Amino acid sequence: MLNYMYQNKKITFVSFYSSILLLILSVFLMPYIESIFVSESRIIIHTVFEIFNIFISFSIFLYGWYAYPYILSKTSLWLPVIFFSIGTFGLLHMITFPGMPTFITESSEVKTGWFEMLVRLTQSTGIFLFVLFMLKDKKEKLIKKYWYILSTIGILLVSASIIFIFEDHLPLISINGESTVLRVAFYLTICFIYTLSFVLITKSMKKTKDYIYIYLIMGIFFLFLLNLLTLLYGGSQGYYNFLVHFLKVLGNMYIFIGFYSSKLQLTFLKKEEMEEDLNTTQGLLESFFENTPEGLLILDHQGHILRANKGFEKIMDIKESDVIGQDFKTILKNKDDLLEVLEQVLNGSNITDFEVLQQRENGETIYLMISLSNIHGKHTGNISAIIRDITEQKKYEHNLHEAKQELTDTIRQQQGIIFKYHKVEDSFIHTLCDGELLHKLWNSPNQMIGQMFIYPTGNKEFDQLLYHYQIAWDGRDVSFEWEWKEASLAVSLKPIIKETRVVEVVGSIIDITQLKKTEELLRKSEKLAVVGEMAAGVAHEIRNPLTTLKGFTQLLKGEVDSNRLSLLDLMMSELNRIEMITNEFMVIAKPQAIEYKANNLKDIVNQVLSFMEPQALLQNVNMNKQFIGTEPYVQCDENQLKQVFINIIKNAFEAMPNGGNLTVEIKESTNQNIAISIKDTGVGIPKEIIPKLCEPFYTLKEKGTGLGLMVSYRIIEAHKGTIEFASDVSKGTIVTVQLPLQAAEVPVSCL
Numbered sequence: 001m002l003n004y005m006y007q008n009k010k011i012t013f014v015s016f017y018s019s020i021l022l023l024i025l026s027v028f029l030m031p032y033i034e035s036i037f038v039s040e041s042r043i044i045i046h047t048v049f050e051i052f053n054i055f056i057s058f059s060i061f062l063y064g065w066y067a068y069p070y071i072l073s074k075t076s077l078w079l080p081v082i083f084f085s086i087g088t089f090g091l092l093h094m095i096t097f098p099g100m101p102t103f104i105t106e107s108s109e110v111k112t113g114w115f116e117m118l119v120r121l122t123q124s125t126g127i128f129l130f131v132l133f134m135l136k137d138k139k140e141k142l143i144k145k146y147w148y149i150l151s152t153i154g155i156l157l158v159s160a161s162i163i164f165i166f167e168d169h170l171p172l173i174s175i176n177g178e179s180t181v182l183r184v185a186f187y188l189t190i191c192f193i194y195t196l197s198f199v200l201i202t203k204s205m206k207k208t209k210d211y212i213y214i215y216l217i218m219g220i221f222f223l224f225l226l227n228l229l230t231l232l233y234g235g236s237q238g239y240y241n242f243l244v245h246f247l248k249v250l251g252n253m254y255i256f257i258g259f260y261s262s263k264l265q266l267t268f269l270k271k272e273e274m275e276e277d278l279n280t281t282q283g284l285l286e287s288f289f290e291n292t293p294e295g296l297l298i299l300d301h302q303g304h305i306l307r308a309n310k311g312f313e314k315i316m317d318i319k320e321s322d323v324i325g326q327d328f329k330t331i332l333k334n335k336d337d338l339l340e341v342l343e344q345v346l347n348g349s350n351i352t353d354f355e356v357l358q359q360r361e362n363g364e365t366i367y368l369m370i371s372l373s374n375i376h377g378k379h380t381g382n383i384s385a386i387i388r389d390i391t392e393q394k395k396y397e398h399n400l401h402e403a404k405q406e407l408t409d410t411i412r413q414q415q416g417i418i419f420k421y422h423k424v425e426d427s428f429i430h431t432l433c434d435g436e437l438l439h440k441l442w443n444s445p446n447q448m449i450g451q452m453f454i455y456p457t458g459n460k461e462f463d464q465l466l467y468h469y470q471i472a473w474d475g476r477d478v479s480f481e482w483e484w485k486e487a488s489l490a491v492s493l494k495p496i497i498k499e500t501r502v503v504e505v506v507g508s509i510i511d512i513t514q515l516k517k518t519e520e521l522l523r524k525s526e527k528l529a530v531v532g533e534m535a536a537g538v539a540h541e542i543r544n545p546l547t548t549l550k551g552f553t554q555l556l557k558g559e560v561d562s563n564r565l566s567l568l569d570l571m572m573s574e575l576n577r578i579e580m581i582t583n584e585f586m587v588i589a590k591p592q593a594i595e596y597k598a599n600n601l602k603d604i605v606n607q608v609l610s611f612m613e614p615q616a617l618l619q620n621v622n623m624n625k626q627f628i629g630t631e632p633y634v635q636c637d638e639n640q641l642k643q644v645f646i647n648i649i650k651n652a653f654e655a656m657p658n659g660g661n662l663t664v665e666i667k668e669s670t671n672q673n674i675a676i677s678i679k680d681t682g683v684g685i686p687k688e689i690i691p692k693l694c695e696p697f698y699t700l701k702e703k704g705t706g707l708g709l710m711v712s713y714r715i716i717e718a719h720k721g722t723i724e725f726a727s728d729v730s731k732g733t734i735v736t737v738q739l740p741l742q743a744a745e746v747p748v749s750c751l
Contacts, residue, residue: 043099049245050094056252057087065149078133081152082126088156089118105164113173114163117186120227124193127220127255131197134204179231187231194224215258223251295387298375303328303342306382315368315389317360328385332358332368345372345383355390367394416510419448421469422503427452428469431504437511441484461485468493472505481512488513542582550575596719599641601632601674601739605664608645612653620659621652627666632674634739636719644712644723648678648735651709655682655733669738673721676737684729693725 064080093115094100100107163170173183198220205213226247289296295312297305305328308320316323316331323331329339341351350373358368369390375382417435421428433448457463461484472478472493482489493507553575557568609623616623652662660681669675685693693709716723720740727733 043097045242046097046245047094047100049249050090050097052249053252054087054090054094056256057083057090060256061087077148079126079130081148082122082130084149085122085152085156086119086126089115089122089159092160093119108167109174110167110170110172111163114170115160117173117183118159120190120230121186123223124190124197124227127223128193128197131200131204131216184231187227190227191224191231194220194227198224213258215254219251219254219256219258221251222247222254226251295385295389297328297385297387299328299383299385301346301382303383305331312387315366315387316358317362332356341370341372342383345374348374350374366391416508419507419509421505421507423473424452427454428466428473429453435509437489437509440511441487465491469505472507473502475502482509486513487511488516542578546575546578546582550579596635596637598633599636599638601634601666601676602627604636604638604641605645605666605676608642608649609664611642612646612649615650615653616662619653619656621656622659622661624661624663625665626663628668630668632666632668632741634674634719634741636739637715640715641719644715644737645676645678647709647712648737652678652680652682652733652735655680655684660732672741673738674741676739677734678737679732679734681732684731685725685727685733686729687727690725690727 061080061084064077064083093112096105096107096111096115098107098109098112105111171182172180174180179187198217201213201216201220205217226244229244229247289307289309292309293311293314295315296307296309297312298307300306305323305326308323310320312318312323313320318331329342341354345351350371352371352373354370354372356368356370357365359365367390369388371386373384375384417433417438419430419433419435421430423429429450429452430448431450438448453462453466457466461482465482465484468478468480468491472495475495475497477495478491478493480491482491488511490510490512491507492509493505495502496504496506550572553568553571557565560568605625605627609625613623649662649664656662662681663677663679665675665677665679667675667677713723716737716739722738724736724738725733726736
């Protein structure tokens with residue numbers, strides 16, 4: 001289209017007169033335009049005009065930027081840089097225009113005015129220099145255009161920063177819509193510069209008789225006119241505001257057309273050099289075509305074979321003369337797949353590494369990899385095809401895949417983890433890591449294979465593993481137990497040494513969590529069996545003499561004087577304590593016949609709290625209760641549950657020697673359970689001690705037996721419930737008992 005405009009002078013003048021006609025038409029539409037530009041729509045229209053001007057500015061920049069290496073003239077580099085500045089300042093002017101939403105900065109009359117002024121000054125000065133360069137334009141050495149753009153960006157950043165930072169200190173461009181002296185001076189200077197540009201370009205056009213300059217003259221004329229209107233009317237709202245923006249669009253558009261039309265001629269190599277290079281290239285391509293071991297074909301737009309090389313003859317075991325003119329799909333005997341592929345190529349796509357299974361004339365089956373692409377240039381419409389025989393490669397890949405899959409399946413069936421790693425600089429990298437346990441702990445081997453781990457990582461558990469990795473890498477066999485999250489793992493590492501150097505370490509991990517739990521249960525069971533046997537013997541041997549001692553102590557009370565009565569009371573208290581311990585032994589040693597029935601849990605807890613209230617007052621403990629609104633019933637032995645709650649509350653009192661708060665909460669839990677939480681504000685229990693609390697004879701109290709919590713644990717366990725402890729040292733302890741709400745089949749004798 002631009003070449004056509006360049007060749008036809010009439011179109012040049014028609015476009016100019018059309019622009020003048022549009023300006024005249026706008027005069028008749030002045031009332032309508034005036035109503036739009038004083039309404040809220042003026043911001044939208046202003047933004048549309050500015051976006052169009054910004055688009056033209058950046059278009060000139062991009063074209064000139066990419067065309068410069070071919071044209072090598074100052075004008076082809078200078079004008080794009082100028083219009084890059086104009087586009088940038090125009091963008092800043094648009095986003096800071098009053099009424100625009102906040103983007104980089106808030107809109108401001110001062111900022112938008114100064115950015116508009118920079119647009120006008122940069123455009124007028126840049127076009128003037130462009131005209132000067134164009135009159136003396138000549139090819140020159142290729143310079144580093146990136147320095148130009150970097151310098152321009154630096155100037156833009158400095159200019160924008162000054163306006164943003166020193167906005168309040170800048171001179172005003174206008175006051176209440178009226179131009180200041182500074183603004184008048186600027187626009188007089190701009191109009192003068194455009195006048196000089198107009199004169200220079202007009203003289204050049206008369207001298208060269210090149211009508212392409214008329215576009216630049218029209219662009220300069222409209223830009224001069226818009227600055228003159230701004231000077232006369234101060235850029236006031238309404239019609240004149242519209243006219244200014246419309247003239248700016250016309251001016252930039254003609255500058256754009258003039259620049260494109262005058263710079264479309266690129267530098268080419270001389271005809272003789274091009275022909276010589278072409279002949280040399282054709283010879284090289286012909287040699288490559290005939291002698292390459294891959295099969296090469298040239299197809300027409302219908303898929304018929306135009307040429308075939310010797311490589312194709314060897315791969316397909318067929319002569320070129322037998323395939324010329326034949327349908328490519330028919331020769332390869334794979335019509336359906338190739339038809340779809342050819343359609344894609346004819347639609348402009350390139351197909352690479354398309355695999356087909358082919359049968360030679362002698363019946364041998366081979367695998368082919370085909371790449372199809374469009375040929376551009378003189379032979380546009382034709383298709384090139386590259387065919388490679390990948391039969392041996394496919395066999396190798398198949399065998400390798402089967403071996404890998406067999407190894408992967410074998411490793412994955414292994415219940416633990418099998419892995420290999422080596423060390424690169426300071427990082428451990430897994431080259432193999434798979435197994436059933438891996439998917440359980442880390443979901444996927446992809447999270448381990450190829451990942452780099454540098455010791456230390458900051459994760460205490462993982463650092464323990466990497467620490468032993470290093471020991472194995474130093475050449476020692478390593479076996480250790482590793483705690484990862486809630487799992488106990490047995491890790492074994494064995495270095496592979498070649499030529500006195502460790503090249504790789506093979507390791508395995510197995511889960512021993514259940515084994516350790518079984519060992520712990522067995523240890524507890526053995527301990528309980530010993531305790532039960534001992535308890536039965538102790539209780540039997542102590543209860544008979546204990547009964548005798550209590551009886552005679554009661555008789556002595558009536559025969560001693562009052563001064564010694566306190567001693568007998570102390571003896572009786574200690575005998576009662578011995579009897580209580582003996583009863584606890586009997587609970588452990590001898591199962592008791594217990595009858596379970598439905599009981600209201602609230603009633604049981606309320607009775608316990610009432611029973612413990614006097615002791616709470618003596619020890620300055622404030623008891624609170626938080627119960628759910630419903631009435632929870634559980635299948636239980638009422639007295640045994642009371643024994644558990646009294647034991648827990650007593651322990652809580654003892655943990656608060658100076659008083660405190662005790663909160664008992666009944667709430668619904670998951671899985672049809674009811675939870676009873678007893679929370680104190682006592683001294684707390686260290687975390688490492690919590691797992692031992694329910695073991696026999698383990699106690700934190702000076703005079704404790706270590707049987708109370710064990711008995712409580714046995715009772716709750718018999719009720720199909722659980723008992724859990726959570727504690728913070730110096731903050732308090734929470735004991736949570738969970739019992740099933742629904743009736744369960746509980747044996748009559750459980751203890």
